[in-house]
Structure formats: structure tokens, C-alpha cells
Amino acid sequence: MQTEPSAVECRNCGAQMELAGLARTSTCPYCALPSVVERPATRDRPRPRFALGFIVTRDRARDAARQWARSLGFFKPSSLRHAALDDLHGIYLPAYLYSAAARSRWSAQIGEDYTETETYTVINAKGQRETRTRTVVRTEYWTLGGDHMTFVSDVLVTASKAMPNDELEGIEPFDLRLLRRYDPAIVSGWIAEDPSLTAEQCFKLARDEAVARVGAALTGFMPGDRYHGLNYTTSFERESIDLALVPVWVLAVRYAPDKPPLRVSVNGQTGQVFGHAPTDWRRVAVVVAIALLVVGILVYVQTGGFS
Amino acid sequence: MIDACERCAFALEPEDLRCALCGKATAVPHVPVVTKVRAEIMRCVGCGAAVTYSAEDAAPRCAFCNATMKLEAIVDPVDQANALVPFAVDPATAQASLKAWLGSRGFFRPSDLATASTVEDLRPVWWPAWVFDVSAEVCWTADSNAGARRAYWAPHSGRCVMDFANIVLTASRGLTDEECRALIPAYDLEQVVVVEEAERAGPDGSLLERFDVQRSAARRRIVEAIEATAVARVRATQVPGSSFRNVRASVLLDGLTTDRYALPAYVLAYRYGKKLYRVVIHGQNPARIVGTTPLSWLRVAGVALVVALLIAGVVVPLLADSPPRPEPSPDYNPPPAAPAPAFTPAQTAPTPRTDGRCFVIEASANSAGTSAVFARRHLQGGGPTWETIMRRVVIRRLTVVTADATPTADAPQFGRHFAVRQGRKSTWVLLDGEGDAATVCAGDPVVRDLLRAEYERLNGSASALRRQLGHDDIE
Numbered sequence: 001m002q003t004e005p006s007a008v009e010c011r012n013c014g015a016q017m018e019l020a021g022l023a024r025t026s027t028c029p030y031c032a033l034p035s036v037v038e039r040p041a042t043r044d045r046p047r048p049r050f051a052l053g054f055i056v057t058r059d060r061a062r063d064a065a066r067q068w069a070r071s072l073g074f075f076k077p078s079s080l081r082h083a084a085l086d087d088l089h090g091i092y093l094p095a096y097l098y099s100a101a102a103r104s105r106w107s108a109q110i111g112e113d114y115t116e117t118e119t120y121t122v123i124n125a126k127g128q129r130e131t132r133t134r135t136v137v138r139t140e141y142w143t144l145g146g147d148h149m150t151f152v153s154d155v156l157v158t159a160s161k162a163m164p165n166d167e168l169e170g171i172e173p174f175d176l177r178l179l180r181r182y183d184p185a186i187v188s189g190w191i192a193e194d195p196s197l198t199a200e201q202c203f204k205l206a207r208d209e210a211v212a213r214v215g216a217a218l219t220g221f222m223p224g225d226r227y228h229g230l231n232y233t234t235s236f237e238r239e240s241i242d243l244a245l246v247p248v249w250v251l252a253v254r255y256a257p258d259k260p261p262l263r264v265s266v267n268g269q270t271g272q273v274f275g276h277a278p279t280d281w282r283r284v285a286v287v288v289a290i291a292l293l294v295v296g297i298l299v300y301v302q303t304g305g306f307s
Numbered sequence: 308m309i310d311a312c313e314r315c316a317f318a319l320e321p322e323d324l325r326c327a328l329c330g331k332a333t334a335v336p337h338v339p340v341v342t343k344v345r346a347e348i349m350r351c352v353g354c355g356a357a358v359t360y361s362a363e364d365a366a367p368r369c370a371f372c373n374a375t376m377k378l379e380a381i382v383d384p385v386d387q388a389n390a391l392v393p394f395a396v397d398p399a400t401a402q403a404s405l406k407a408w409l410g411s412r413g414f415f416r417p418s419d420l421a422t423a424s425t426v427e428d429l430r431p432v433w434w435p436a437w438v439f440d441v442s443a444e445v446c447w448t449a450d451s452n453a454g455a456r457r458a459y460w461a462p463h464s465g466r467c468v469m470d471f472a473n474i475v476l477t478a479s480r481g482l483t484d485e486e487c488r489a490l491i492p493a494y495d496l497e498q499v500v501v502v503e504e505a506e507r508a509g510p511d512g513s514l515l516e517r518f519d520v521q522r523s524a525a526r527r528r529i530v531e532a533i534e535a536t537a538v539a540r541v542r543a544t545q546v547p548g549s550s551f552r553n554v555r556a557s558v559l560l561d562g563l564t565t566d567r568y569a570l571p572a573y574v575l576a577y578r579y580g581k582k583l584y585r586v587v588i589h590g591q592n593p594a595r596i597v598g599t600t601p602l603s604w605l606r607v608a609g610v611a612l613v614v615a616l617l618i619a620g621v622v623v624p625l626l627a628d629s630p631p632r633p634e635p636s637p638d639y640n641p642p643p644a645a646p647a648p649a650f651t652p653a654q655t656a657p658t659p660r661t662d663g664r665c666f667v668i669e670a671s672a673n674s675a676g677t678s679a680v681f682a683r684r685h686l687q688g689g690g691p692t693w694e695t696i697m698r699r700v701v702i703r704r705l706t707v708v709t710a711d712a713t714p715t716a717d718a719p720q721f722g723r724h725f726a727v728r729q730g731r732k733s734t735w736v737l738l739d740g741e742g743d744a745a746t747v748c749a750g751d752p753v754v755r756d757l758l759r760a761e762y763e764r765l766n767g768s769a770s771a772l773r774r775q776l777g778h779d780d781i782e
Contacts, residue, residue: 008346012357017346026346033357035346038339047341049332050324053378054362090362099330101314101559112450112458140457146464147446149559151315153330177523178381179324181335185367185376188349189359223448223462223553238314242332247362268362 008037024092024192024245036184036192045194048182050097050244052174054090054190054268061249061266062088068264068273069253075287077280079255080262087252090268092192092245094160095168097176098206099153100239102214106232107145110224113137139226148221148232152213157205159195159243163250163265165205170274171267174246178269182245192245199241206241210234310334316562320522322382327526328560352376383521388435388569390499391515393508395591401573402426404593405586409577409600415610417603420579427583427682428576431513431590433505433569434479434487437529438496441563442470447541447556453548460552465545469537475568476532478525481516482572486587489597493589494570502569509590515569529565534558576682581670581743583682664750665719666759668693670743676769680776681743691776693762694723694740697747699775700761701725701736705754708733719748729754 007016010028017026019037022045026035041047056064065085072080115135124130154176158168180186195202214234222230247268252261253275264275310319310333312326325332349358349367356371367376396404410421417423445467450460473496477487500508505515520528537556546554571590576583579601586598670693673681681691701707705727712726715735722739734750736758747762749755765772 006344008344011346011348019344033348034359035348037344037346038341039344040341047338049335053360053365055365057362097330097332099314101329103559110462112455112460112462114458116457138457142462144448144462144464146448147466148557149444149446150557151329151559153325177383180381181324181379183378184347185349185358186360186378188357188367217557221448221555221557223450223464223555224460238331240314240331 008035010035022194022196024194025187025190034189036188038184039194044198046199046243048094048245049242050179051092051182051186052176052178052244052246052269053180053186054247056247056249056266056268056271058088058090058249060271061090061268062086064266064271064273065249065251065264068275072277075279075283076277077255077283080253080277083253083255085251085253085264089250090190091248091250092187092190093158093163093168093248094193094195095244095246096157096159096195096202096206096241097244098155098157098203098210098239098241099151100210100236102148102150102152102210102234102236104148104214104218104232104234105145106148106218106230107143108222108227108230109141110144110222111139111141111226111228113139113225142224144223148214148218150214150217152210152236155206155209155213156244156246157202157209159197159202160193161196162193163248167263167265167274167276171248171265171270171272174267174269179244187245195243203241207236210236311562315560317560318564327523328530328563349376383523385518385521386525386567387518388433388502388515388567390566391433391502391505391508391569392494392496392498392571392591393500393504394431394510394513394571395498396571396573396588396593398429398431398510398573400593401429401575401588404588404596405575405577408586408596412600415602415606416600417579417606420600424577424579426575426577428574430574431510431571432481432574433509433513433515433571433590434477434482435516435518436478436487436491436568436570437476437525437565438568439474439476439529439533439563439565440472441474441533442468442561443533443537444559444561445469445537445541445556447538447545447554449541449546449554450552451546451548452550453546463546463548467541467545469540471533471536474532474536475570476529478518478520478567479516480519481574482587486597490570490572490587490589490595493592493595495591496568498591499568505569509571513571518567525565529563530560533560533563578682581678662719664752664755665746665748666755666762668697668745668747668762672766673743674766674769677766677772680769680772692740692743693745694738696765696772696775697738697745697758697762698723700758700765701727701738704757704761705729705736715750718750722746722748727754 006019008019010017010031012033013028013031015028015030017028019026024037026037028035039045062085069081069083115137117133117135119131119133121129121131156172156174158165211234215232218230218232249266249268251264253264254261262275262277264273266273311317312319312329312331314331315326315329317326317328319326319333323333351358351369351372351374353374354369354372356369358367358369358376361368364375366378405426406421409424412420448462448464450462452459453461455461475491477484479487534556537558538554541556542551542554573588573590575586575588577586582601584599584601586596589595708726708728710725712724714720714724718724718735718737722737725736727734727736729751732751734754736754737748739746747758749758765775
């Protein structure tokens with residue numbers, strides 16, 4: 001789904017503003033006033049229903065990102081630790097909030113422990129065979145099946161191609177108690193986007209996450225002392241999915257001239273930071289080489305050198 | 308007008324954006340229909356300048372006049388009772404049923420309990436509770452002994468529909484959970500009136516205890532209570548067999564409605580001897596009483612003595628080798644049956660085992676101020692005694708080297724010993740409490756006089772005693 005750039009008139013000075021494909025906000029190049037854009041709602045781009053306002057300020061977001069960069073491990077590029085973190089953008093990311101009633105059928109092997117006394121023979125100190133007894137714990141397995149029903153709510157998935165779902169998960173959770181009805185004033189002056197993923201793609205992401213949640217609930221639902229082979233199928237009923245705008249600070253960190261910049265995200269509500277920091281393979285190679293050298297020297301010393 | 312959630316029929320409040328139970332968005336009041344792409348500028352109501360959202364204020368702010376624009380408020384109020392169950396028992400009836408109850412408390416209570424007790428305080432209160440109705444599909448798993456093979460347990464699972472009607476969940480801080488559990492089954496919730504009727508629905512001076520839980524927390528507690536109730540019911544009615552473990556339930560709720568009720572009760576304090584005891588009487592059914600009563604230690608000791616003699620007379624001769632069992636000493640204190648350790652009555656005659664190094668604090672020497680402070684504290688469920696007070700004095704005023712020290716050879720061999728330092732000298736202090744009375748001894752006359760002076764100061768001034776007790780509980 002690609003939307004061609006469109007132009008819209010500034011309500012203040014009448015100038016034409018070019019709109020990037022999915023932008024929900026714009027600033028007039030002539031009078032510098034911020035506008036919020038409204039488009040006719042479509043299935044893939046509905047009007048946002050909810051919004052979470054920014055709470056983390058630009059300075060706090062930068063501090064959080066710096067803290068994160070400094071605490072990266074040894075195997076991450078050192079240039080990352082000292083990179084300039086100035087190019088910070090506050091973005092209202094489109095995300096879908098999903099909830100449903102989940103009905104699952106499950107089956108598993110449920111293990112119940114019992115103890116048993118068994119006899120065994122050993123050769124004792126005098127070289128004779130001797131019969132002894134010991135108690136051992138054994139498990140008998142039952143095949144058990146059943147149902148599980150629950151509401152799954154607060155599943156949040158990305159609706160933007162620019163921010164993969166695992167990056168959003170990296171800065172979750174958001175405090176959804178502070179959710180507000182979408183109001184253009186919340187996004188005024190900030191960057192806000194409409195969804196770039198289709199509703200169908202987002203639905204699938206949300207259902208996958210809901211299935212994983214049910215699976216986590218089922219692991220705590222199993223009786224017995226142990227279990228294995230848990231299988232379940234879940235069907236969702238009475239699903240609902242609503243578009244929300246969530247606050248994210250995004251930085252593009254340039255840490256090497258020949259590498260693409262690394263994107264770091266900061267939760268605009270909690271300050272939680274996430275970024276896929278690359279591994280510095282040269283550092284890994286150096287450490288491995290040193291380790292091999294040390295092992296080599298030790299072996300050399302142990303074997304008494306090349307005599 | 309309160310709507311119900313379209314998915315789970317949970318009763319929603321008008322401010323809810325989403326269902327608190329299942330997360331479904333509530334109906335939108337109106338969605339602006341947009342037919343063509345347009346740009347809008349948010350304007351300040353005051354000066355007309357453009358408004359941008361400010362993270363610092365967590366609200367839209369005018370860049371020109373700095374006024375912040377109010378967004379729709381996020382509400383999480385503390386909801387108060389919306390229904391009230393009137394008193395059906397007047398104070399006189401409550402007092403009469405207390406007397407009857409005290410007279411029927413069994414053999415181990417003092418025989419003059421009903422006649423010698425006086426009611427000191429009687430307060431009609433409405434205590435807050437949530438009452439909920441819900442129907443739920445319950446899936447459960449459990450281990451039970453039914454169908455077991457080699458292991459003791461066999462796993463089971465099942466599914467059923469349960470209706471929970473008029474389940475009462477306490478929100479009271481004034482009454483204990485135990486007291487509420489005893490009262491709840493006897494309420495007739497049909498008799499409900501609106502809260503505005505409170506004037507006419509109870510005796511003069513009735514107190515309406517307020518809810519102090521926010522709506523979001525209240526909903527969480529209700530859902531937890533439903534899940535706990537479901538597990539209890541599954542255990543009682545669904546799982547086969549006679550012994551269970553790992554009883555678990557997943558619950559899909561349908562049509563949860565909750566009401567906030569104020570339920571009537573009398574909170575009484577009665578005095579027997581020098582002690583105050585707390586009792587709660589149901590506001591609709593005076594026979595339903597929950598509270599504490601004193602034990603007759605004489606009778607308990609008597610029975611213990613008889614049992615000991617029987618053992619000595621019957622068992623000991625049978626076991627000719629074993630040495631005769633000692634009779635219980637006069638200090639013998641059987642553990643109290645009622646959970647009221649603070650109310651141990653004073654012993655009749657302390658054994659003469661003290662000398663000039665000791666002084667004895669008698670309950671009868673308590674000043675009026677001290678008695679008042681003690682009575683109030685006892686009512687609150689704490690229980691200050693002179694021993695605990697003097698322990699605190701010792702810890703505060705002396706340098707304690709070891710609390711719970713082993714007694715030195717020259718010290719009387721009873722009570723709780725402290726190794727203390729007085730100036731440069733090491734010496735000891737011991738404290739021994741017997742109900743309200745306490746014995747204080749010190750190896751050094753200076754320390755003894757210091758402690759005695761401190762006791763006299765505290766006994767002489769109720770405000771000093773209150774300060775000494777502080778607000779924290781004394782063990």
C-alpha cells in the first residue's frame with residue numbers, strides 16, 4: 001500500500017504544504033505553524049481511537065539512551081558508547097491494541113511422581129554379592145486434555161513498517177491506564193504517522209502474540225508434578241482491534257562512517273530503551289585469539305615444551 | 308445511565324474508555340466524518356495562537372501565552388457506597404444479646420462473665436463491602452486421589468458454568484477480615500435502601516465507614532475474589548475424589564455487576580475486670596456475634612491439674628521406670644485458646660522471689676491516665692503491658708549489650724535478662740511480666756532507681772506514656 005504524496009492547504013496562511021505519504025502532522029514552511037492532518041478513514045488506515053501522550057522529555061530520553069549506550073557490553077563497538085546522541089525525534093507510532101476472548105483446547109502428558117522401593121545388588125568390600133534396597137522417585141504419565149478460556153487484552157502490535165514488532169516489544173510495556181481518547185491536540189507539533197502495515201498484517205501479528213500469551217497461561221495451568229508435550233489450539237471470539245498512537249523517541253546513532261546508522265528507541269512514557277547493538281567481531285576475534293594463545297602456552301608448559 | 312460492555316457485559320462507568328475486564332473499547336460518542344484530506348491547527352482558547360503538545364506538562368500548551376489545554380481527564384475515583392442495609396437491631400437489643408452471649412461461652416470462661424462485664428463503648432457502624440453478581444465459564448485442572456494408579460495423585464480437568472450471586476467482599480479497614488467473614492452470611496441484602504436514607508436507617512450517631520480503594524484497584528480485587536471463589540467451588544463441587552492439590556481455574560466472566568454496600572454492625576467494647584474486650588454484633592441478626600472473651604485461668608489451671616494428676620496416678624505407675632511427673636508450677640500458663648495473647652490476666656499471687664534489687668509494678672497502681680491509654684490500645688488490638696514498655700525504656704535509656712542474655716549467677720533466675728553497660732560498669736537488668744504486672748530488677752542500685760523513676764514518670768503522665776508507646780505496635 002503506497003500513498004502518493006499529497007498537498008494540503010495551511011489553514012493559517014493558505015500556503016500549500018507537501019505531505020509525506022502517511023504523515024498525520026505537518027508544519028507549514030511559510031508560517032511555521034503546526035497542523036494536524038485528517039484523512040478519510042479507510043480499512044487499513046482508520047482514525048486513531050486512542051493515544052498515549054509523551055511524558056518523557058527530550059532531555060530525559062537522551063539521558064536514557066546515553067545510559068543505555070554506556071552500559072553496552074565489551075563486545076559492542078566502542079564508538080557506540082561515545083556516539084553523539086543528538087538527532088532525537090519524538091514520534092507517535094501507530095499501533096493496534098487488540099483484545100479477544102480466547103478458547104483453547106489443550107492436551108499434554110501429565111506426570112505424577114511416586115516413590116518405589118527397589119532392590120539392587122552390589123559387590124561389597126569382601127568381594128561378595130550383596131542385595132540392598134533403595135527408594136527411587138518414578139513418574140507415571142497420564143494423557144490429559146481439557147479446555148481453557150480467558151480474556152486476552154492489552155496486546156499491542158506495531159502498525160508501522162518503520163518499526164518492527166520486536167522493537168516495539170523491546171520498549172513495552174506502556175502504562176495503558178493513561179490511555180486517552182485520540183485528540184489531535186495530543187499530537188500537535190510532533191511527528192505522527194498513519195499505519196503503513198495493512199490491517200490484515202497487524203491482525204495476524206496480534207493473534208500470534210495472543211496465542212503466545214495463552215501458551216504462557218497454560219504452562220501455569222497444568223496439574224501434576226511435571227508435564228511435557230503440551231499442544232493447544234486457540235480460537236478467538238469477539239475480537240476487537242483499535243488503532244492507538246503511542247509515544248516513542250527515535251534516534252539514529254552513527255557509530256561508524258561505513259555502517260548504516262543504528263536505530264535506538266526510547267519509550268516516550270517510561271524511558272525504556274531498546275536497540276539492536278551490533279557485535280564488534282574484531283573484538284571477539286581478538287579475545288578468541290588471546291584465549292587460544294593462553295591455552296596453547298598452558299599446553300606447551302604442561303607437556304614440558306618441545307623436547 | 309450505565310452501559311454494559313458489548314463483549315463481556317461488564318457494567319461500565321460513563322468515563323471508561325475500555326472495559327476494565329476484557330479490554331474492549333467502549334462506544335465512541337461521536338467520530339468526525341472526514342471526506343477529504345485537510346489540515347487543522349489547534350488553537351489556544353485564550354489567545355488564538357497555535358497549541359503544541361508538551362511532554363513537560365503532559366498536556367497541550369500554547370507556545371504564546373503558555374496556557375495549558377485541558378484534555379479529557381483520566382478518572383480513577385474512590386467510589387462510595389450506593390446502597391445501604393438498614394439496622395434491624397437497636398442498641399438495647401444488641402447489649403442484651405451480648406449479655407446472653409457472654410453467659411453461654413462455655414466452661415473455660417469466668418462464671419461471672421455475663422454479670423460482671425460492663426459495656427464501655429457501643430458504636431453502630433456501616434462497614435463498606437462490594438456485592439457482585441456474575442456468571443462464569445470455568446475451566447479447571449487439579450490433582451486428586453480419584454482414579455489414582457501407582458502415584459497418590461491422578462490429574463483431572465473439567466469445565467462448567469458457575470453463577471455467583473450476591474457474593475460479598477469486604478472493603479472495611481475497621482473490621483477484620485475474620486469478623487467480616489463471620490457476619491457476611493447473616494445479611495439479608497434484600498432490605499437495601501439508598502444511602503441518602505442513612506439518617507432514618509440506623510440509631511443516632513451511626514458511623515458510615517468510607518470506601519478508600521480506587522476504582523481500578525477495586526475492580527482488580529473483585530476479579531481476584533471471583534477467581535478465588537471459583538477455585539474454592541471447583542474444589543468443593545467439581546473435582547472427584549476426597550483429597551486435592553494444584554486446583555486451578557481459568558475463568559471467562561460474563562455480565563459482572565458490582566454494587567457498593569454499607570452493611571450494619573455494632574462494634575462494642577466491654578470491660579471485665581481491668582480489661583476491655585472487643586465484640587462485633589450483626590446489625591440485622593443480634594444472635595450473630597464475633598469477638599473475644601477472657602479465659603478463666605483458674606478453671607484452665609484446674610483442669611490442667613486434674614489431667615496432670617490423672618496422668619501421674621494412672622500412667623506413671625504403669626511406667627514404673629520413668630520418674631514422677633512434676634506438678635504444674637503456679638506459673639504454669641497454658642497457651643490461650645482465643646487469639647488474644649495480649650489479654651493474659653494477672654496471676655493471683657506472685658511467688659516471693661524478689662529482693663531489694665527489684666521493684667514490682669502492679670496493675671492496681673496504674674494511674675487513671677495509664678488505664679485510659681492502656682484501654683484504648685487494647686481496643687485497637689495491640690496490647691501494651693508494663694513489661695513491653697519497660698523493655699523499651701531499657702533499650703532507650705541504657706546501653707544494652709545483649710538482650711535475651713543468659714542470667715548471671717548473682718541475678719534472680721527468672722524473667723528476661725539484659726546485659727547492660729552503666730557508665731563503664733557491666734551489669735544486668737531483668738524484666739518479668741505477668742499480665743499487667745511486671746517485675747523489674749537490676750544488678751546496680753543506680754540502674755534500678757533510674758528505671759523506677761522512669762516508670763513513675765510514665766505512670767504519672769499519660770502523654771509521656773503515649774509518646775513512649777508511639778504509633779507502632781508493641782509486640
